[in-house]
Amino acid sequence: AQRVTQPEKLLSVFKGAPVELKxxxxxxxxxxxxxxxxxSRQRLQLLLRHISRESIKGFTADLNKGETSFHLKKPxxxxxxxxxxxxxxxxxxxxxxxxxxxxxLLTVNP
Amino acid sequence: GxxxxxxxxxxxxxxxxYVELRCDPISGHTALYWYRQSLGQGPEFLIYFxxxxxxxxxxxxxxRFFAVRPEGSVSTLxxxxxxxGDSAVYxxxxxxxxxxxxxxxxxxxxxxx
Numbered sequence: 493a494q495r496v497t498q499p500e501k502l503l504s505v506f507k508g509a510p511v512e513l514k515x516x517x518x519x520x521x522x523x524x525x526x527x528x529x530x531x532s533r534q535r536l537q538l539l540l541r542h543i544s545r546e547s548i549k550g551f552t553a554d555l556n557k558g559e560t561s562f563h564l565k566k567p568x569x570x571x572x573x574x575x576x577x578x579x580x581x582x583x584x585x586x587x588x589x590x591x592x593x594x595x596x597l598l599t600v601n602p
Numbered sequence: 603g604x605x606x607x608x609x610x611x612x613x614x615x616x617x618x619x620y621v622e623l624r625c626d627p628i629s630g631h632t633a634l635y636w637y638r639q640s641l642g643q644g645p646e647f648l649i650y651f652x653x654x655x656x657x658x659x660x661x662x663x664x665x666r667f668f669a670v671r672p673e674g675s676v677s678t679l680x681x682x683x684x685x686x687g688d689s690a691v692y693x694x695x696x697x698x699x700x701x702x703x704x705x706x707x708x709x710x711x712x713x714x715x
Contacts, residue, residue: 524702535708535709536645537705538703541702578644578645587657587658588704589658590645590695590704592645593644594643
């Protein structure tokens, strides 16, 4: 069975500091990994996914199959990055159901 | 509409009552998912529809939970004999066939008292 682990429930940084939100997964096949974000009073939305290999709002994430990790990084955090971040995976096949981690609440202080 | 719409946004019901939660997906999205999010947890998969049929209902916790999508668009999640443990935010998501990007609704916050 697949599992996604986000070890930090809370993460607090100062504006301009680097930020890394950790995500580890367990799955025997080749999953597709995602980061979803939920800003205050907004719906859950896709931030980025590993297959597109792009940077969104300055965030990047690299899939490391050896370490089964998909950490989210940003070199200079902004106050508007404060939100709940969820790492998720899709296990493949034709059912694209997501398995989510418990989430990390990022607070960027001024 | 522009996005996935869920109604009601909040529902308070008494233990033992029946509730229906509605999801209106993005037009043209054939795949529809229901998730449940309890406090402090990530969303957990309940059921997946491809068109009108439930392709995977392995996440439904028990037979009190049922969902339909009769015309391949709007879906209704039905919960019978509600229990306090059913209190959670119920999320609906939709996607294009063959696309892994899911678009979420705002959710319905269900409180069973």
